[in-house]
Amino acid sequence: MLIKLANLCYDYPNTRGLDHLSLTIDAGEFVCLMGPNGSGKSTLLRILSGLASPKSGEYQLHGQAVTAAYLTDAQQRQQLHQKIGMVFQNTDVQLFNTSVAEEVAFGPRQLGLSASAIEQRVNDCLQLTACEDLRDRVPYQLSGGEKKRVALASVLALNPEILLLDEPLNGLTIAAQRQMLTLLQRLQAAGKTIIMASHNFQQVQTVGQRFIIFNRLHQLDADMSQADLQRQPERQAQLMTL
Numbered sequence: 001m002l003i004k005l006a007n008l009c010y011d012y013p014n015t016r017g018l019d020h021l022s023l024t025i026d027a028g029e030f031v032c033l034m035g036p037n038g039s040g041k042s043t044l045l046r047i048l049s050g051l052a053s054p055k056s057g058e059y060q061l062h063g064q065a066v067t068a069a070y071l072t073d074a075q076q077r078q079q080l081h082q083k084i085g086m087v088f089q090n091t092d093v094q095l096f097n098t099s100v101a102e103e104v105a106f107g108p109r110q111l112g113l114s115a116s117a118i119e120q121r122v123n124d125c126l127q128l129t130a131c132e133d134l135r136d137r138v139p140y141q142l143s144g145g146e147k148k149r150v151a152l153a154s155v156l157a158l159n160p161e162i163l164l165l166d167e168p169l170n171g172l173t174i175a176a177q178r179q180m181l182t183l184l185q186r187l188q189a190a191g192k193t194i195i196m197a198s199h200n201f202q203q204v205q206t207v208g209q210r211f212i213i214f215n216r217l218h219q220l221d222a223d224m225s226q227a228d229l230q231r232q233p234e235r236q237a238q239l240m241t242l
C-alpha cells in the first residue's frame with residue numbers, strides 16, 4: 001500500500017475542507033478525484049503533497065505518518081517532494097524561471113545533480129511532454145496548454161513516483177486534453193501513480209481506472225473502479241453534470 005488515509009479531517013477557518021476521509025491507494029493506480037465544486041478535491045491534493053497537514057486523522061505514505069511535525073523538518077519535506085510531484089490548477093504559481101529549460105532544470109539543480117545529469121533530465125522531460133520547441137521561451141508567456149505541459153515537465157524532472165494533478169485539462173482544447181491524458185497513461189505505464197482531480201468526466205472516464213467521488217459535505221460519496229462505474233448509468237449521468 002502506497003497511501004493510507006484514516007479518518008482524515010481538514011478545516012479551513014470558516015469551512016470544512018474534508019470530513020472523515022478513509023481510503024488507501026496502491027502504487028501504479030490511475031485515480032480520478034471527482035465531485036462538485038468545493039467538495040474537497042484540491043484540499044486532498046494539498047494534503048497528499050504536504051502543502052497542508054490534516055487537522056485530525058492520519059495520512060501515511062509508505063507506512064510513514066506525514067504529520068505537521070514531520071513536515072516542519074526541511075529534509076523530510078524535501079524527501080516527500082521528491083516522491084510526490086504536483087501540477088497545480090493555476091500553473092502560474094509554479095512557473096517562475098526565465099526560460100522553459102531553466103524551469104525544468106530548477107528542481108534537479110536543487111537536488112545538487114551534476115550539470116550533465118541535469119541536462120539529460122531536462123532533455124528527457126522536454127521530449128516526454130512534447131516541449132522541446134519551447135525550451136528557450138519564457139514560461140509566463142506561454143499558452144494555457146503549453147504552461148500545463150511545462151509544469152508537468154518540471155515536476156517530472158524530479159522523477160516523483162506519485163503525480164498529483166489538479167484539473168490538468170482545464171483551459172485545454174479537446175486535442176490538447178487527449179494529448180495530456182495519453183501522456184498521463186504513458187507515465188502510468190512507466191510505473192507512476194497518477195491522482196488527478198477533474199470535472200471532465202467525458203474525457204477522463206476511459207482513462208481513469210478508479211473514481212473517488214466526494215459529496216457537497218466534503219465526505220467520500222463513492223469509491224469505484226472503472227468497471228463498476230460502467231455498470232452504473234445513474235452515477236455516470238451524475239458525473240457528467242459536474
Ligand SMILES: Nc1ncnc2c1ncn2[C@@H]1O[C@H](COP(=O)(O)OP(=O)(O)OP(=O)(O)O)[C@@H](O)[C@H]1O
Pocket residue numbers: 012013014015016017018035036037038039040041042043044197218
Ligand atoms: N484557502 C481557503 N480558505 C478557506 N476555505 C477554503 C480555502 N480553500 C478551499 N476552501 C473551502 O474548502 C472546501 C473544499 O474546497 P476545495 O478547493 O478542496 O474543493 P474542490 O473540490 O477542489 O473544488 P473545485 O472543484 O471548485 O476546485 C470548500 O468549501 C472551499 O470553499
